[in-house]
Amino acid sequence: MALVVVGSVAFDTIRTPAGEAQEVVGGSATHFALAASWFTAVKVVAVVGADFGEEHLAIFRERRIDVEGVERAPGKTFRWHGEYHGDMNAARTLETQLNVFEHFQPKIPEAYRHAPFLFLGNIQPALQLQVRRQMNRTRLVTLDTMNFWIERAPAELRQAFAEVDAVTLNDGEARLLTGLANLRQAAQAIQALGPRIVAIKRGEHGVSLYTPDFIFKMPGYPLQEIRDPTGAGDSFAGGFMGYLAGTGDVSEANLRRAVVYGSVLASFTVEDFGLRRALRLTREEIDARFREFKHLSHFDL
C-alpha cells in the first residue's frame, strides 16, 4: 500500500569523531523515503531550492520513489550543519539555514491523497497538521518531532499529537515533552495525548514500542563503529512504516517485525556518512541483518 512522507530534503554538513561530510544530501524525508522504498511505493512531499538538481533528485528516482510532491522553489535548499561527540547519542546543531523551508506550504498532489499510510517527518507541527488534514483515508499516521518543536510550538504539537495514530521520538524528547524520567510513564503520558502507538528511540540502546496491548523492545545492533548517526531516526521510521505499508498489516506480530526492520535500516544508515551506506544497500543485506537481530535477542523458554 502507498506511503506518503512529508519532511525535509536538505544539504547536510556533518562532523563526527569518525570524520566529516560537506553539503551531502540529507533531510528527514530523504532518509525516511530511502529506507521505506525497500518495502513499498513511497511518495514524497517536500521543498527544494534551485541548487537541488536532477542529479540529486535521481537519488529518489533510482529507488522508484515518487517525487511529484517535491516542489522546487526559488532560492537555496534547506541546510543543516551539526556535529556529534563521545557516544554520539545526540547531535549539536552548529547552524540551520531554513532557506526555501521558511515559507514552505506543503501541497499534497491529488494522486497522493488516498494513500493509507502517512509519515509526518520532523517539521513545524502546524505544517504536519495541515498535511494530515489533506489526507482523508489514512489507516496509520505516524508523526516524528524534536526538542525544538516541543519547546517552541507546544500547543500546535499537542494538536498534531491528537490527530495521529503513532509518534516516534527519542528518549530525551519523551522526557522533555512529559517531564517524566521513567520512559514507560512518559509513553503512557504521550498516549494520553492521542497516539495509540509510541515508539521511543534510544540510540545505541535500541527502540521501545508502547501500544495499548503490548510493549516490545528491541536492542540496538552491536556495530563496531558508528560513523554518522544523522538520519538514523528517520531510517528507523522509514523501515517501520515501509514494512507496515508494504504488507498492509498492522497486527501485533507485524508491528513487532516492523520495529525490527526499522532497527535494521537505522543500523545501516549510521555505518557511513549521509546516504552513503543507504545507496549501496541490498535487500539481501537487509534480510540477513533482520535474522541477525533475531539471533541477538532470542532465547528459549
Next chain:
Amino acid sequence: MALVVVGSVAFDTIRTPAGEAQEVVGGSATHFALAASWFTAVKVVAVVGADFGEEHLAIFRERRIDVEGVERAPGKTFRWHGEYHGDMNAARTLETQLNVFEHFQPKIPEAYRHAPFLFLGNIQPALQLQVRRQMNRTRLVTLDTMNFWIERAPAELRQAFAEVDAVTLNDGEARLLTGLANLRQAAQAIQALGPRIVAIKRGEHGVSLYTPDFIFKMPGYPLQEIRDPTGAGDSFAGGFMGYLAGTGDVSEANLRRAVVYGSVLASFTVEDFGLRRALRLTREEIDARFREFKHLSHFDL
C-alpha cells in the same frame, strides 16, 4: 552445583527521588546471594561487625544461604551512604565507612573450596585475586568491579581480569576501563584482557552479553517506577550465576537464559528500597516475569 560469592555485607543509607531508607542491610554479597539462592546452594564469604546481629544473618539463613564464610570482626559493619537523581542510572556516593572492611582478609572455608562457580563481588581487586586463587576446581569465575578500582588499582584489576572467565560491569565502567566509547569495541578490549565473557549492564536499557561465539542483548524490563536501583547489578549477577550454577550448564542457550534470569532478579530489586522486594519475592513471580521478558523481546521471522 555450589556457588561461592565474596563481596560486601553492609548497612546502606539511600536517598532516591522515590524516598529514602536508613541503615538497611545491603552490600554486593547480600544482593547477589539472595538473587542466586532461588536457583542453587550459595556460600558467602564476607565480613561483618559486632553490630550485625543474628536478626540480620537470619536474612541469609531463611533463604538457606551458607554463612560459614561470614566472619564477625570487632568493630562496625561497612556502611555506604548514597543518592540517585533523574533517571537514576548512576549513584552518587555521599559517604563510605569501610569499618571492618578496611582490614578484611577473605578466608575460604574448606567446605567452599571445590565449588565450581565463583562470583567475585565488587571489592579490592587484590582481595578478589586472593579468593580466586584459593578456589581450585572452578568451572566459571565471574568478577564485578567499579569505577573506584578502575581508577585506583588498575594493575591489580588487570591481573584479576587475567584470571577470570567472565566480568560484569556497567557501560560507563566499560568505557572508563578501555577508553572506548563504542560498547562492542570496549567489550572486545576487555576480552583481550582475559575474560571470555563480558556482561555490560546498561541500567534501564538492559544488558549485553559478549562471548567469542555470540552477542546477546536483553532490554530492560519496562517498570512503571524504579524506587531504588541499589543492588540491581549484584542481583543481575546473582540471577545469572545462580541459574548457571543451578543447572550446571554453560551452553550458549543457557547463558542466554541466565542473562534473562539475571534481568528478572534485577528488575524486582529496583522496585523497592534495599532488600524489601527481594525478601517478599516468590518463585512464581520470578518465572512469570521470565515469560514476560520473552513477550517483551520476541518477534517471529
